[in-house]
Amino acid sequence: MASFSASEFNRRLRQAQQDLNRQLRAAQQQAEREMKRQLAAANREIMAENRKVEAHNRKVINDHNRAVDQHNRRADAHNKRVLDEINRRLVAASQPQVQVRYTPAEQELVDRVHAALPVGNREHDLFCSYARIDGEAVTDELHSGLTSLGLDVWRDKAEMKPGKSMARQLDNGLRLARAGIVVLTPAYLAGRFWTERELGALLHKDTVIPVLHNVTFADVKEYSSFLGDMVGFDTAEDSIEEIAAKIASALIDPAA
Structure with missing residues (x-):
């Protein structure tokens, strides 16, 4: 072991x-x-x-x-x-209120506008048609006077939006306005595509308010026999402030 x-x-x-x-x-x-x-x-x-x-x-x-x-x-x-x-x-x-005094012919226009105003609200009170070449300055002044009195005025310079159809925007403005105002100047009476197009549409409204500037009713009658028979306002007779006050008064519903 x-x-x-x-x-x-x-x-x-x-x-x-x-x-x-x-x-x-x-x-x-x-x-x-x-x-x-x-x-x-x-x-x-x-x-x-x-x-x-x-x-x-x-x-x-x-x-x-x-x-x-x-x-x-x-x-x-x-x-x-x-x-x-x-x-x-x-x-x-x-602002001091302008005393509105109508001539008999102007009163006839006011009565016709009152009778023709559409029932119900519209987006704009007025559609403003003018020729830029010689009507822009007076239209600027008239637009300022009308808006200061509480009216909503459609005009291309303020309402046109870039990138959209010009014709469609004009048609919408014409359609949505209660009445039309036409600033008649020498260039307008010379005939231009857009102004003629706008005027043709406005004449179907039966609520067209002519404003003459540097033209006469005889000139207007040569341009349009229909417009020549209509009463309007003339910057040779009244100031722009007075014309704005008369137009504003014409668009106020007398029953309101």
């Missing part, structure tokens, strides 16, 4: 402990590497999710800001219209 060697036993024991320690360190290192790998993967997923959430939040905030901006622009535009209307009324109220 072999004899027991304590030193050999201790040597083998130490060797076994060392092997076990190496295995434990290797397992621990492997576990640490796996943990780091899993943590890195989790961090990548979290960062990716955070980026998605941030992108979504930015979109929601941007959409909200755009909606707020649009609402504010609409509110600003509405408030401006309200303020402009209030200011216009204040200016009209502060």
